Amino acid sequence: MSTTQQSRVVVHSKLTAVSSRPVKAGATHNLTALDHAMGLHTLHVVFYYKHKLFGCFDLDPLRLSLSEALSLHPQVVGRMAHKPDGNWEVKCNDAGVRVFMARVATTLDEWLRSADGSEERLLTVWDDMPDDPSTWSPYRIQINEFEGGGAAIGVSCTHMHADPTCVTLLVKAWAETHRKQAIAHPLLVGESSALGGRPVDQDIIKTKSAAAYYEAKSVAAKTPLPEKKMSTATFKFSSAMIKQGLLQIHKTCPEANPFDLLAAVFWTSIARLKPQKSATKHSLSICTDFRKKLCSGWHYGNALHFSMLSVPDVEEAENANGLEHVAGAVQRHVWSQKEEEFWSGVDWFGSQKGEEGKFGAAFRMYGPELTCVSMEHMNEKEPMMYAALFDKDKKPAHVSYHVGNVEGEGLIMVMPASEGGLGRMVMVTLPEEELARLCEAQPILSLKPTMLLSGKQA
Incomplete structure (x- = not known):
């Protein structure tokens, strides 16, 4: 800088x-x-x-x-x-x-x-x-x-x-x-929320994929990643353009929401920026909030669930038919994450105690694989972040979210936009040279985004 x-x-x-x-x-x-x-x-x-x-x-x-x-x-x-x-x-x-x-x-x-x-x-x-x-x-x-x-x-x-x-x-x-x-x-603390003081359920841990994913993630974090300069850009999509994009994939994905569409658009676009690999599958870590599923109210602290989705030939989704395939996979994966999967993850973390009761060491949660965060749960009658009004009828013009110490392939955050409805903001953090190319990706530009906080003129 x-x-x-x-x-x-x-x-x-x-x-x-x-x-x-x-x-x-x-x-x-x-x-x-x-x-x-x-x-x-x-x-x-x-x-x-x-x-x-x-x-x-x-x-x-x-x-x-x-x-x-x-x-x-x-x-x-x-x-x-x-x-x-x-x-x-x-x-x-x-x-x-x-x-x-x-x-x-x-x-x-x-x-x-x-x-x-x-x-x-x-x-x-x-x-x-x-x-x-x-x-x-x-x-x-x-x-x-x-x-x-x-x-x-x-x-x-x-x-x-x-x-x-x-x-x-x-x-x-x-x-x-x-x-x-x-x-x-109102935010609830400790025993007043469902996450405080719950005994670990070993049966749930053993039978669900969340525990296996977190176990693999904790092991992978022990391997240092190459240092890369990361950059962030923000894309703003109007309700009209998101509606148009959803209509294009409606035939095979009638239940798709803006997150499914945008996760697919950005995942496929980023996959095409990566060097060709021998592996036939691309993986995306999807992060969702489970407060409404597990907690008795709005839990204070962390209520995030990470899960892995792998899809073959993501980078080949050049047209609407290919995008339908990826968006459908995202939609099915998110809906497959039920209460048992969330508890499996919560219980796995609780089980990582040493003999004296100390929790396991922190590890890289956002990475090394490409991670996509859904904030669809914050879009009720109006987006929650835009309901922070200090003066009547004067809502925030924009809200940004940054996560520190993001490493690996990058981070995508999909959140409601200030206009409400289907409008969405997407904040993308990638290695600097990849981000510059992503801003020129045709599948993204076809949705006519407004660029914010990208170092470029809108």
């Missing part, structure tokens, strides 16, 4: 936001086995607003509402510590969340046209966990003000603490608190 790019985002002050009410003395939050497995990754989410959000944040009502929202989520303001068994817990000690204030030397519209994924990460300040995390904030919030009145709220955290849904609902809860509304999707 050039010095010129870096100078567009300047952090000018920092403070600590604390809860408006003290937490009960000695309260702790235990991280689950799945939370521990995500330890190599970080999460960075940016909410963009076209209007001015803040005055002087030190005295602003938004700081007061943040403190109120934090009082409802004491695990966010706590600090990481090791338990006697070696596992992580959060000491809910009201230590607070680090908040950084920054100015961006351009307008929001110009930023969305000209910034790239690596520059966007400057909107979400982050420091990796030190050896002694007792004073280290596992969450960071960065308030960015653009020229002309636009703003962006950047939230970073360890992936051990939260997944994309969790961070989205935290910001949404802050917005609802600010507007003095009831929290529509």
Whole structure:
């Protein structure tokens, strides 16, 4: 990244936001086995607003509402510590969340046209966990003000603490608190959600493919991958174009949804960028959220399920007939992941304890194979991320999600777009030279995307 790019985002002050009410003395939050497995990754989410959000944040009502929202989520303001068994817990000690204030030397519209994924990460300040995390904030919030009145709220955290849904609902809860509304999707912690304290079911582990996949994944992670410079681009697809694409594959995939279509389009396009291999099958790791399937509510923490789909000759899907084949395979695979498969994965992580009860070591969850994340579950009456309204009727203009420490073949994230309906955003992280070629792939261009945050003019 050039010095010129870096100078567009300047952090000018920092403070600590604390809860408006003290937490009960000695309260702790235990991280689950799945939370521990995500330890190599970080999460960075940016909410963009076209209007001015803040005055002087030190005295602003938004700081007061943040403190109120934090009082409802004491695990966010706590600090990481090791338990006697070696596992992580959060000491809910009201230590607070680090908040950084920054100015961006351009307008929001110009930023969305000209910034790239690596520059966007400057909107979400982050420091990796030190050896002694007792004073280290596992969450960071960065308030960015653009020229002309636009703003962006950047939230970073360890992936051990939260997944994309969790961070989205935290910001949404802050917005609802600010507007003095009831929290529509309250996050549940520990024993109040179905993932807390459940005994491991060895029978489910042995009979389902999820456990075998995670076992292979943990072994593969022990082999270092070649270092590659990764880049990210964002594609915005209108409802009209997604509808047109679905109609083209409707004959053989009448139940396909936007995720099935876009996963197939991007998977086939990326497969054609790879060197020809002797293997006849291409593999895609599909990541879905299982909160609605396993949890009694909106679980705080990680509720992600990874599964492997292999399809022969993916790169040969040059036309609608070939795309139907791949989209159909994606659709059938996602729907085949039932409750038993989700529990198989949860129980496998829980079974990886040493003699003293310490969970297994974290390993690369996003990779080494190409990974595709579905956020279809966040598209209810309106996309949840675009319901984070700090001012009435002024929803975010755009929301970005970045995962830290992505290695291997790359990452595709498919999420609702601000327009709602069938509109979708796709964020793609690939080796730099592959991403440049992907942006020119005809199957993607045929859906007439708008390019955002790709370093290119729209």
